[in-house]
Amino acid sequence: MGTDVNEKVVPGSVSKSESTPEAIPTKTIEDDFHPAGVAELDLYQKREKIYARHIEGFYQRIRLYTGWPLLLGYFLLPWLNWGDRQAVLFDLPNRQFHILNLTFWPQDFPFLAWMLIIAAFSLFAVTAWLGRVWCGYTCPQTVWTAIFMWAEQFCEGSRNQRIKRDKGPMTADKFTRKASKHIMWLGFAFLTGFTFVGYFSPIREMSFELFSVGVGADGLSWGLGWWEIAWINFFTCATYINAGWMREQVCIYMCPYARFQSVMFDRDTLIVSYDYHRGETRGPRKKNVDPKTQGLGDCVDCHICVQVCPTGIDIRDGLQIECINCALCIDGCNSVMEQMGYEKGLIRYTTENELDGKKTHLLRPRLIGYGIAVLVMVSLFLTSLMMRVPLQVDVIRDRGRLYYETVDGLIENSYTLKVMNMDQQSHEYKIAIEGLEGITIVGSEQVIVDSGEAAEIPLRLSIDPVNLTSMNQTIYFVIESIDGSDYQAESESRFIGPRI
Numbered sequence: 121m122g123t124d125v126n127e128k129v130v131p132g133s134v135s136k137s138e139s140t141p142e143a144i145p146t147k148t149i150e151d152d153f154h155p156a157g158v159a160e161l162d163l164y165q166k167r168e169k170i171y172a173r174h175i176e177g178f179y180q181r182i183r184l185y186t187g188w189p190l191l192l193g194y195f196l197l198p199w200l201n202w203g204d205r206q207a208v209l210f211d212l213p214n215r216q217f218h219i220l221n222l223t224f225w226p227q228d229f230p231f232l233a234w235m236l237i238i239a240a241f242s243l244f245a246v247t248a249w250l251g252r253v254w255c256g257y258t259c260p261q262t263v264w265t266a267i268f269m270w271a272e273q274f275c276e277g278s279r280n281q282r283i284k285r286d287k288g289p290m291t292a293d294k295f296t297r298k299a300s301k302h303i304m305w306l307g308f309a310f311l312t313g314f315t316f317v318g319y320f321s322p323i324r325e326m327s328f329e330l331f332s333v334g335v336g337a338d339g340l341s342w343g344l345g346w347w348e349i350a351w352i353n354f355f356t357c358a359t360y361i362n363a364g365w366m367r368e369q370v371c372i373y374m375c376p377y378a379r380f381q382s383v384m385f386d387r388d389t390l391i392v393s394y395d396y397h398r399g400e401t402r403g404p405r406k407k408n409v410d411p412k413t414q415g416l417g418d419c420v421d422c423h424i425c426v427q428v429c430p431t432g433i434d435i436r437d438g439l440q441i442e443c444i445n446c447a448l449c450i451d452g453c454n455s456v457m458e459q460m461g462y463e464k465g466l467i468r469y470t471t472e473n474e475l476d477g478k479k480t481h482l483l484r485p486r487l488i489g490y491g492i493a494v495l496v497m498v499s500l501f502l503t504s505l506m507m508r509v510p511l512q513v514d515v516i517r518d519r520g521r522l523y524y525e526t527v528d529g530l531i532e533n534s535y536t537l538k539v540m541n542m543d544q545q546s547h548e549y550k551i552a553i554e555g556l557e558g559i560t561i562v563g564s565e566q567v568i569v570d571s572g573e574a575a576e577i578p579l580r581l582s583i584d585p586v587n588l589t590s591m592n593q594t595i596y597f598v599i600e601s602i603d604g605s606d607y608q609a610e611s612e613s614r615f616i617g618p619r620i
């Protein structure tokens with residue numbers, strides 16, 4: 121493919137048509153009126169296609185260092201094994217979430233809720249401190265969109281080539297380039313969808329099933345289950361549409377974080393900003409002329425910062441909800457400053473206070489509050505996780521009959537004991553009853569339960585009626601491992617006898 125990956129930024133060489141890009145046409149209020157003077161209101165804003173210009177620089181290298189580990193982690197994690205099972209597997213049919221050496225059951229739902237609360241507070245803290253750094257560097261929408269934009273540039277060429285080609289008629293070359301781009305997008309989207317489903321269904325088995333197509337009496341059959349096919353298709357389409365077609369619209373219109381992040385900002389939050397005092401008055405000038413002698417600031421009004429912006433905004437208009445803090449405009453502007461022989465940083469990470477010549481406060485009540493909340497919650501979460509007992513017991517009393525009286529005159533109650541071994545190894549447990557003097561278990565008092573299994577044990581308890589002090593007494597089933605692992609769990613139930 122003919123590409124111009126490293127479009128050189130030469131301020132003097134930026135033509136008028138490039139510097140005022142067609143991608144961002146200006147619209148006057150008269151455009152919204154018919155000649156008869158009747159206003160036409162658009163309920164939905166029409167999307168203007170953004171042709172983002174490729175740029176390299178310091179922050180784009182950082183984005184590479186944060187994006188690649190995330191991508192590799194996402195695609196490789198489901199292929200790792202822990203013992204004889206997938207290291208990370210959210211096994212919905214068996215209602216077990218395996219994460220490395222831990223297995224979470226539905227009873228562990230509070231841990232999940234807790235993790236989400238910690239993630240939310242961490243995001244608040246990071247946003248108050250560093251602004252939308254999550255959006256610019258680690259959000260999957262940003263990382264995947266960057267891959268899709270790279271594929272677009274690889275197949276269709278530089279920004280200028282793409283604009284020109286899109287304006288021109290469909291030719292064999294244009295068709296081939298566009299088709300290649302969509303094939304690359306779909307291929308990557310499929311890998312994304314397949315991997316995502318691989319977190320919920322064993323990925324190694326799925327990869328064999330993917331290629332096992334057979335023809336039987338019922339026609340064509342495929343190794344993959346129907347729901348796996350459905351979800352792979354769904355996530356393939358979602359990735360293709362979100363990262364290929366919708367891009368910045370997801371950030372601007374769909375992402376709730378973009379909506380509420382402004383309430384977390386203050387004048388000390390680090391944001392990507394244009395230094396208005398230094399840049400204005402903006403305007404073109406010759407390279408080796410002191411701009412001050414012409415009454416100009418450092419901004420040469422080249423529009424490079426607008427052309428590289430993936431959301432199509434002009435950062436010189438101030439902080440905007442569309443800005444995802446990706447710093448592309450910083451790298452773009454810095455390359456211009458370098459070529460003009462000016463100091464870098466006309467657009468930079470800064471705070472509103474610093475721009476106004478005031479001191480930036482790193483430690484401020486809001487940030488300290490978020491930090492303490494995160495620290496306390498993480499400590500409590502880790503403590504609970506370490507104290508978590510991978511054993512659970514439930515008791516269901518036989519409701520068919522209140523009690524039995526044996527030929528020996530003893531009183532018996534029937535129960536079903538459900539012992540869940542949530543550990544990675546099988547264990548042997550001893551069953552004991554507490555809370556009622558003289559009560560005994562009829563049958564075996566020991567049980568072996570395999571790892572990840574829930575054993576249902578029918579059980580009868582027997583007592584001499586002379587030991588009963590009331591017809592309805594509280595008892596406790598205490599289950600204790602007897603193989604040295606020292607796990608214990610208990611469950612409360614009732615023992616019913618004759619009226620006393």
Ligand code: SF4
Pocket residue numbers: 392425428429430431432433434435442443444445446447448449450
């Ligand atoms: S204004 Fe700059 S930081 Fe904000 S989205 Fe555009 S390029 Fe990224």
Ligand code: SF4
Pocket residue numbers: 394399402418419420421422423424425426436452453454456466467
């Ligand atoms: S802020 Fe920088 S990149 Fe943007 S128009 Fe001015 S000089 Fe060009």
